[in-house]
Amino acid sequence: MILVTGGAGFIGSHIVSAFTSTGHEVRVLDALLPAAHRTPPPVPDGVDWRHADVRDRGAVADALRGVDAVCHQAAMVGLGKDFADAPDYVGCNDLGTAVLLAGMAAAGVHRLVLASSMVVYGEGRYECARHGVVRPGPRRTVDLEAGRFEPPCPHCGEPLAAGPVGEEAPADPRNVYATTKLAQEHLAASWARATGGRAAALRYHNVYGPGMPRDTPYAGVASLFRSALARGEAPQVFEDGGQRRDFVHVRDVAGANLTAMDGLSALPEGVLRAYNVGSGEPHTVGEMASALAAAHGGDAPVVTGEYRLGDVRHITASSRRLCDELGWKPVVGFAEGMAEFAKAALRAG
Template sequence: MTSRRVLLTGAAGFIGSHVSTALQDAGHEVVAVDALLPSAHGADADIPDGVRHIDVRDQAAMIRLLNGIDVVCHQAAVVGAGVDARDASAYASHNDFGTAVLLAAMYETKCTRMVLASSMVVYGVGRYRNRRGDDVEPAPRRRTDLDSGVFDHVDPDTGEPLEWALVDEDAPLRPRSLYAAGKVAQENYALAWSLATGGSVTALRYHNVYGDGMPRNTPYSGVAAMFRSSLD
């Protein structure tokens, strides 16, 4: 196997740190960067050994680092669903603008391969069918139903509960959160960049990633632990 030089963004994060280890174990050279955002790492986090404290929105820094890079593995992002609309600027700045800056820097340095961390949230609530087997777009859940413990998606025409179905990769994209909207934007920027430059992009739509070193203060860790415990 040919060894590659990989620029890894978000290298200090949960997923990024595992990717870094896997790449190095496979014999690749990793150039690791992370902005170490307080929202993800805490206010007083130390930059890990081997990781450079750099924000992907710094285009000059990205151009310097990208010289001689074969592949970019873009894991950096503001994560979570977004508490309210005031979070929109953070998602747009770090996720969407940051990705656009990185793609522009890749064009400048003739780096033509990217692996992009996307998410299953681009599909919205997923795929649902009525009792006849027809695909149905569920209505938004009502606050009163959630408060009373009713979580089923219902048919907007009949009010009957819908059954979930497997989501195909080519399912329509229907983002329903700020984070999801940003992930769709990242994919669209990357696709447009690949068409304009002939570059290659692989978008990985992660779904409830779980494992060693996962932060304990996120909703994902709670739900994953409950699912795992139910198997015992």
């Protein structure tokens, strides 16, 4: 049996469907936090449902009985309003993960697939013509106010060329949420070393697709654009629309979890292995907004020049490791996925 924490959420529910459709027995543990779930989700047929918080030691111990592996999706996501939200993020993400891992150690459960994120990298991979691969620092408010959105070389100030980031890139989390996701990876790595467990950390890039929440802190930029179109409004694109991302369909993310779970036995004992999960088709945020608007039949996007401190300019994935080592392959292309999403109903949470 596989325990899926956060299995009632946007990504988690697709993962549960992927596991059950391939014959896995599934148990779900989900706290149904109001920020993520404004309406109770339906309970899938054949799934053992547990309404409890992953920080509840007793509930976790009970949920782990008879379990062979864990797929840990439960987390608080988003940038938050300000730093005052830090205790909530650390509590949900890091304390919750620590309680789960301690319960797994006590129960003798040795296989884990962890939902991580591209945000652990900070900015993506950049090269300077003079200085080679460099790591630009956080963008300055004065530059953003002036519409200078591209990060310069930290050594000479010249323009940089952006490229896909690999798993060996140094971590550089730029906000509280990103810091908690990296801490989750470190906790899982410590658990693996201490117990001889095997773990895969899947660093999701920008996930979108049917069932994506709207009007909640868990709504991604694709959902915000889709909601605007549904209201008859033009999507509002921040900066100049040129920020580049890897938009990966939720069914491909669910497939990556299934592939990683089946591939854990190939990992050495006591090891956590990180894998990027991206489509391999990077696009700008402006291109994504235009594709949604065209497919929906709505107004063309409006580029506002606004910005959010803490956002990064370019972050795209190299998912070669997951493809080469475990045989995963994304199957939903950008045009197909955006056309489907433009017509899909969003849910309130």
